[in-house]
Amino acid sequence: MPESVSIKVFGRCRPLMVDEKKKNVKIGASVSGDKVIVHGGKEQSFNCDGAYPSEYKNSQIYKERIESLVQRAMEGYNVTVMAFGANGSGKTMLMSGIDEDPGIIPCANRSIFEIASKLGGKDFMISVSYLEILDEKMIDLLNPHPNTMTIRQHPTKGIFVEGLSEMIVKSSDEIAQYFEQGTRARKMGANDMRAHKPRANAVYSIIIEQRERQSSKVGVRSVLHFVDLAGNNAGGITDPEVLAGVQGIQNVLMALGGPRKGSGVPYRDSKLTRYLQESLGGNAITVLFALVSPLDKFHQENITTLQVSQFAKNVKNRVKLNLDETNEIIAELREEIGKLRDKIASSSEPSREDVLKMEDLVKDLQIAKKQTWDEKQKASGRFEEERKVNLANQGILEFVMDDMKKGNKEIQEKIQILQKEKDQVMSAYKEKRAIVDQLKAELQSKIMNYSKFAEKGKTSESENKALVTAIHKLKEQLKIETDSLKMLKQKLVEVQERQQLEKEGAKAQMSAMKGSAEVRQKIELEERHKLEESNKSLVLEELERSKLDVDAERAEIQMRAAEGKKYTSKEGEELEIKVAEMKAEKSVVTLQLQCLQQEKARLVRELEEIHKLHKGEMELQQLQHYQTFRNYREMFEEQKAAIEQRYRHLLEDSIQDAIFASSRNNELTIENQELRQQINEMKDVITKLGGRIPSSAQIPM
Numbered sequence: 107m108p109e110s111v112s113i114k115v116f117g118r119c120r121p122l123m124v125d126e127k128k129k130n131v132k133i134g135a136s137v138s139g140d141k142v143i144v145h146g147g148k149e150q151s152f153n154c155d156g157a158y159p160s161e162y163k164n165s166q167i168y169k170e171r172i173e174s175l176v177q178r179a180m181e182g183y184n185v186t187v188m189a190f191g192a193n194g195s196g197k198t199m200l201m202s203g204i205d206e207d208p209g210i211i212p213c214a215n216r217s218i219f220e221i222a223s224k225l226g227g228k229d230f231m232i233s234v235s236y237l238e239i240l241d242e243k244m245i246d247l248l249n250p251h252p253n254t255m256t257i258r259q260h261p262t263k264g265i266f267v268e269g270l271s272e273m274i275v276k277s278s279d280e281i282a283q284y285f286e287q288g289t290r291a292r293k294m295g296a297n298d299m300r301a302h303k304p305r306a307n308a309v310y311s312i313i314i315e316q317r318e319r320q321s322s323k324v325g326v327r328s329v330l331h332f333v334d335l336a337g338n339n340a341g342g343i344t345d346p347e348v349l350a351g352v353q354g355i356q357n358v359l360m361a362l363g364g365p366r367k368g369s370g371v372p373y374r375d376s377k378l379t380r381y382l383q384e385s386l387g388g389n390a391i392t393v394l395f396a397l398v399s400p401l402d403k404f405h406q407e408n409i410t411t412l413q414v415s416q417f418a419k420n421v422k423n424r425v426k427l428n429l430d431e432t433n434e435i436i437a438e439l440r441e442e443i444g445k446l447r448d449k450i451a452s453s454s455e456p457s458r459e460d461v462l463k464m465e466d467l468v469k470d471l472q473i474a475k476k477q478t479w480d481e482k483q484k485a486s487g488r489f490e491e492e493r494k495v496n497l498a499n500q501g502i503l504e505f506v507m508d509d510m511k512k513g514n515k516e517i518q519e520k521i522q523i524l525q526k527e528k529d530q531v532m533s534a535y536k537e538k539r540a541i542v543d544q545l546k547a548e549l550q551s552k553i554m555n556y557s558k559f560a561e562k563g564k565t566s567e568s569e570n571k572a573l574v575t576a577i578h579k580l581k582e583q584l585k586i587e588t589d590s591l592k593m594l595k596q597k598l599v600e601v602q603e604r605q606q607l608e609k610e611g612a613k614a615q616m617s618a619m620k621g622s623a624e625v626r627q628k629i630e631l632e633e634r635h636k637l638e639e640s641n642k643s644l645v646l647e648e649l650e651r652s653k654l655d656v657d658a659e660r661a662e663i664q665m666r667a668a669e670g671k672k673y674t675s676k677e678g679e680e681l682e683i684k685v686a687e688m689k690a691e692k693s694v695v696t697l698q699l700q701c702l703q704q705e706k707a708r709l710v711r712e713l714e715e716i717h718k719l720h721k722g723e724m725e726l727q728q729l730q731h732y733q734t735f736r737n738y739r740e741m742f743e744e745q746k747a748a749i750e751q752r753y754r755h756l757l758e759d760s761i762q763d764a765i766f767a768s769s770r771n772n773e774l775t776i777e778n779q780e781l782r783q784q785i786n787e788m789k790d791v792i793t794k795l796g797g798r799i800p801s802s803a804q805i806p807m
């Protein structure tokens with residue numbers, strides 16, 4: 107039996123902002139006990155089921171008023187929480203909150219999984235959707251696709267938006283992430299930069315499905331809606347679509363609980379009220395927060411908010427546990443389709459309503475069949491794939507997926523730190539290189555001097571010894587400096603390798619962020635350009651280094667020659683120089699080769715990625731084609747059966763007609779024969795009477 111539950115109304119007045127305090131603005135509203143009071147002119151006070159002054163935190167309100175409702179949603183009851191008020195009255199603050207004081211939605215997101223973990227013996231499937239309705243246009247905030255969405259009523263799903271993505275969530279982190287990302291998409295504006303407008307309505311929904319583990323009992327399905335309504339400042343609006351979005355909810359609450367209660371409820375006048383029909387006088391526990399601004403300039407909007415909330419208090423919803431009856435409903439739908447098909451088949455001219463009803467029933471059946479957890483899981487996976495592309499197509503992927511961006515930023519910071527380290531090591535390496543070169547030059551000139559003097563035999567033995575000692579000292583110093591140069595080089599290579607690793611990480615992140623082919627192509631071109639640039643500078647660096655090495659080697663050889671190393675001829679010396687040059691060239695070529703290999707590996711990776719992507723897209727397309735084919739086949743089968751049935755009936759009818767016609771024919775033939783006989787008999791009588799017409803008594807009957 108449904109339970110009758112009134113809509114509960116809670117008032118809240120936000121505090122004055124710092125600049126408002128400074129301006130000494132006139133106070134227009136306040137809270138006292140369970141009443142909200144509107145000042146200015148004649149003071150008016152409005153009773154609520156609870157009222158919150160400005161110092162109350164969102165989290166306190168959640169604990170006191172909403173936590174128990176989330177618990178009920180987890181038991182299988184529909185729950186709706188709405189925030190209603192003028193622009194800037196604190197609706198978003200209450201629903202979403204801020205880091206220091208999370209709003210009702212973040213608190214509920216956390217509670218859901220805490221409660222689920224405590225309810226042992228049950229399996230849950232929780233999914234979320236986030237819809238924005240702006241001027242009667244619907245936007246899927248989690249997956250902003252360009253496809254049309256329509257509001258439908260379904261026997262198992264209730265009222266829902268066909269085409270709105272439902273993403274399955276498995277943890278409180280995941281659910282929080284979707285909410286935050288959807289809210290960012292709302293702020294940034296999915297579709298043609300439609301950034302959050304005060305007249306936009308947003309409905310964040312948590313769909314909870316559950317089943318008893320190891321039990322054949324039917325499952326339960328409930329929906330928890332959080333509605334951040336458009337500001338009720340309707341003054342000056344004339345566009346009917348805009349007005350419907352802003353005033354739709356007021357009109358419905360007025361019709362349900364206002365003075366003219368009982369007249370038709372205009373649910374269908376706005377998309378929002380149609381979507382929330384169950385929450386307004388239907389099967390949901392509904393709570394309305396009436397938010398008032400403390401500013402006197404919002405006097406009229408505050409009065410409207412509180413009057414409408416008084417109407418809401420009069421509305422009685424009829425709440426029941428939502429058992430998941432998908433199987434029974436599928437059976438009922440099949441039966442209904444069967445009956446209607448017979449009806450259409452038996453009538454010579456089927457009515458348009460029947461045909462349309464048949465189409466709806468077939469669609470309902472198809473939707474009902476997609477309600478299994480497996481199917482939903484698959485659909486959620488598909489939405490997840492699509493959403494990156496759709497967000498990228500809107501140009502808001504990076505903004506929405508801020509976590510990825512954060513991760514990428516961290517990597518970029520690391521790369522920068524490593525670049526600094528690399529620059530430091532590089533400058534130390536260059537300094538050392540200069541010292542080594544200087545020492546080598548010194549050594550070379552010392553050796554040249556020595557050989558000149560030795561050749562001419564001008565030096566004494568002691569002078570000779572001193573020169574040799576100086577040369578040896580220089581050599582030792584050179585060795586020490588060359589060793590430390592080598593160490594610096596090693597360090598440079600290590601830093602470069604670490605930097606490369608981080609770059610790979612950043613690239614992996616970037617490829618996850620790539621959405622549309624266009625964005626992807628741009629990023630890839632940029633990356634390729636960067637790689638080419640870095641390879642070019644690496645090769646140049648190495649060329650420079652090898653030149654220095656060759657010079658040093660040349661000096662070494664000359665020094666050795668001067669020291670008295672025997673060469674058979676001048677060519678021997680030149681040959682050694684050539685060998686050194688070739689060694690250096692080899693190292694450059696090796697490096698170039700490494701760079702090319704790196705580029706090749708990258709291209710192979712890209713190719714694989716593209717292949718994977720195409721494969722995925724093809725699979726998706728195949729799936730869609732298959733689905734379309736199945737839908738058509740199902741419809742075709744249904745229609746074929748209906749036509750067959752119809753022709754069978756027609757055939758039966760015509761056989762019966764033929765039988766009827768032939769028996770009637772027989773009857774008529776007999777009648778005809780009887781009539782002929784009667785005529786003959788009459789003729790006989792006339793003849794007997796000599797041509798005189800007999801009186802009626804003489805005519806044989």
Ligand SMILES: Nc1ncnc2c1ncn2[C@@H]1O[C@H](COP(=O)(O)OP(=O)(O)OP(=O)(O)O)[C@@H](O)[C@H]1O
Binds near residue numbers: 119
């Ligand atoms: N309870 C509160 N405590 C502190 N600041 C608040 C509170 N409520 C609202 N504010 C501040 O008031 C301003 C307007 O609030 P908010 O954006 O939530 O209003 P809104 O009703 O959602 O506006 P709109 O209809 O334009 O979207 C914001 O700067 C918000 O931080």
